[in-house]
Amino acid sequence: TESEMRPEGHWRVRMPVMVEDIMKLLCSISEQRKMKAAVKHSGKGALVTGAVAFVGGLVGGPPGLAVGGAVGGLLGAWMTSGQFKPIPQILMELPPCEKEKLFDEVTNILRHVEWTDAVQLTALVMANEVLQQQLLAMLVGYVTKELQAEVRYDD
Structure with a gap:
């Protein structure tokens, strides 16, 4: 995993930045698909x-x-009904422990992808339909299971 590739001290310094990179990526993907969710x-x-x-x-x-x-x-x-919020807004309001859960799930999907910042990571994923689909499936699963919310796509 990513943590095994980095010396322990370096990992702790990078972790908050990397978590925010992942949150920005998930926000970009869910925003592009116009995803909303409503907690039941x-x-x-x-x-x-x-x-x-x-x-x-x-x-x-x-x-x-x-x-x-x-x-x-x-x-x-x-x-x-009708209490839908954009998923990017929901993601940014998550407590740090939930963001770390998502981070772990995303880094498992992106374990072979190297990036330096959120812009590069987002560009890499947006250019790869398979990665997008895997991340969307993980995100929908997380929102429906962990947050017990209903997901909707506004076209």
């Missing part, structure tokens, strides 16, 4: 759905429960 507020939606169904059941009995469940479901879905 499933708990909030479920709470609203259940509350409205309960009230419907109290007011209208079994038919009120059915109507309340349907209305609550629509209301819950409406509340949790």
Whole structure:
């Protein structure tokens, strides 16, 4: 890996710079694809759905429960939709420990690529469709699994 190729002291000095290079690369790729993500507020939606169904059941009995469940479901879905943020913004707001997780995953994909700065790294990756696809797949996996968010592409 990259850390094994560098003397220990040199690695620690370069690490924050390299992490930021990787973040800039991921921002460039996700910006180019117009990727957005929304963290699912499933708990909030479920709470609203259940509350409205309960009230419907109290007011209208079994038919009120059915109507309340349907209305609550629509209301819950409406509340949790449309809260998409650009992935570059999400990436830059990540805490350092999450950025390091991403850094590890990206450097695993880019282990054979050498770069000196974010500009050169971005140019190398943008010229290589296979690397772009691998990085996008990793990024989508990270956002959906680690951040429990839904990814959307705006065309």
